[in-house]
Amino acid sequence: MVSTGGISFPGCVPPPLRQKSFSPPSAFGFARLSNGISFKSTVVVCDWAEKKGSRAVIVNGKVDGLGKSECEIDLDATLGNGHAGNSGKNAGVLSTVGNSTNIKWHECSIGNVERQSLLNQKGCVIWITGLSGSGKSSVACALTKSLYKMGKLAYILDGDNVRHGLNRDLGFKAEDRAENIRRVGEVAKLFADAGVICIASLISPYRRDRDACRAILPDGYFIEVFMDVPLEICEARDTKGLYKLARAGKIKGFTGIDDPYEVPLNCEIVLKHNGGSPCDMADKVMSFLEQKGFLKA
Numbered sequence: 034m035v036s037t038g039g040i041s042f043p044g045c046v047p048p049p050l051r052q053k054s055f056s057p058p059s060a061f062g063f064a065r066l067s068n069g070i071s072f073k074s075t076v077v078v079c080d081w082a083e084k085k086g087s088r089a090v091i092v093n094g095k096v097d098g099l100g101k102s103e104c105e106i107d108l109d110a111t112l113g114n115g116h117a118g119n120s121g122k123n124a125g126v127l128s129t130v131g132n133s134t135n136i137k138w139h140e141c142s143i144g145n146v147e148r149q150s151l152l153n154q155k156g157c158v159i160w161i162t163g164l165s166g167s168g169k170s171s172v173a174c175a176l177t178k179s180l181y182k183m184g185k186l187a188y189i190l191d192g193d194n195v196r197h198g199l200n201r202d203l204g205f206k207a208e209d210r211a212e213n214i215r216r217v218g219e220v221a222k223l224f225a226d227a228g229v230i231c232i233a234s235l236i237s238p239y240r241r242d243r244d245a246c247r248a249i250l251p252d253g254y255f256i257e258v259f260m261d262v263p264l265e266i267c268e269a270r271d272t273k274g275l276y277k278l279a280r281a282g283k284i285k286g287f288t289g290i291d292d293p294y295e296v297p298l299n300c301e302i303v304l305k306h307n308g309g310s311p312c313d314m315a316d317k318v319m320s321f322l323e324q325k326g327f328l329k330a
């Protein structure tokens with residue numbers, strides 16, 4: 034555990050920021066697998082293919098020696114020539130991503146670098162996770178106010194609020210929670226690409242779902258904040274009366290009562306329950322943002 038300025042960094046300290054395009058998923062060229070096989074492909078379509086373990090789809094490509102014209106691989110390698118996203122070389126090439134066939138990424142000459150200079154800040158995702166009643170929304174709001182006072186643009190994606198609209202079709206079983214997190218993760222990524230400091234405040238009880246959101250962002254741009262507040266304290270607060278209902282068996286699958294919460298293992302910031310007011314906690318996140326260079330272009 035490393036501690037800096039009162040902020041705890043359990044496990045690893047996030048890597049230094051790298052200016053990297055948020056634009057995706059298509060690249061020409063030459064990829065290399067972990068087993069040493071190199072292959073030429075006209076297009077590689079994937080989610081952040083340069084990340085180890087990402088899925089990649091080779092369209093119209095040839096895996097040398099195997100002669101496949103279309104295949105799906107686990108990419109455990111780096112792409113030979115990086116993103117083609119802003120090179121313009123892939124004009125006219127259609128891709129397949131998930132169930133979306135024949136799609137093409139469109140680039141604009143105004144990109145996230147230009148938006149960052151406009152806003153004098155770097156967009157990122159601050160992902161606040163913790164039990165119901167742990168103080169997620171309070172910290173999200175306090176942080177937004179502090180940023181606003183500094184002239185920095187932030188936007189909160191609160192689990193409760195997003196469930197009033199975009200995610201109104203989802204319940205609380207594990208698959209629904211996973212889809213809830215996935216959608217919010219994708220929306221948060223768009224906000225970050227827009228240059229906004231996006232504060233996602235959701236219980237997000239499963240490590241795998243949170244890690245999937247981290248994986249779609251450039252390294253260092255997903256800042257996981259764990260509200261380390263014991264269940265007894267959350268339950269004693271019970272502002273909405275939900276714990277009482279859950280204990281009475283009137284709400285089934287309530288996180289912390291009869292549904293799991295997986296504590297983060299390597300988050301960037303831990304906010305302990307005795308760490309002061311929501312404003313004090315927001316200050317710790319502010320220091321982190323300052324230190325990592327997010328509060329300037």
Ligand SMILES: Nc1ncnc2c1ncn2[C@@H]1O[C@H](COP(=O)(O)OS(=O)(=O)O)[C@@H](OP(=O)(O)O)[C@H]1O
Nearest residue numbers: 165166192193205210213235236237238286287288
């Ligand atoms: N079964 C169950 N378990 C947990 N929480 C429940 C449940 N049913 C309703 N609520 C209310 O929904 C809010 C959590 O929504 P999230 O979208 O953040 O949940 S999740 O991330 O999909 O797990 C949560 O809000 P917060 O108290 O702000 O966390 C609750 O008010």
Ligand SMILES: Nc1ncnc2c1ncn2[C@@H]1O[C@H](COP(=O)(O)OP(=O)(O)O)[C@@H](O)[C@H]1O
Nearest residue numbers: 164165166167168169170171270272309310311
């Ligand atoms: N740091 C804190 N210290 C004491 N009480 C807090 C703190 N943060 C939040 N609370 C209180 O706890 C309750 C739940 O906070 P909330 O932000 O709604 O949690 P969540 O969004 O995680 O459900 C509220 O009554 C809030 O005033």
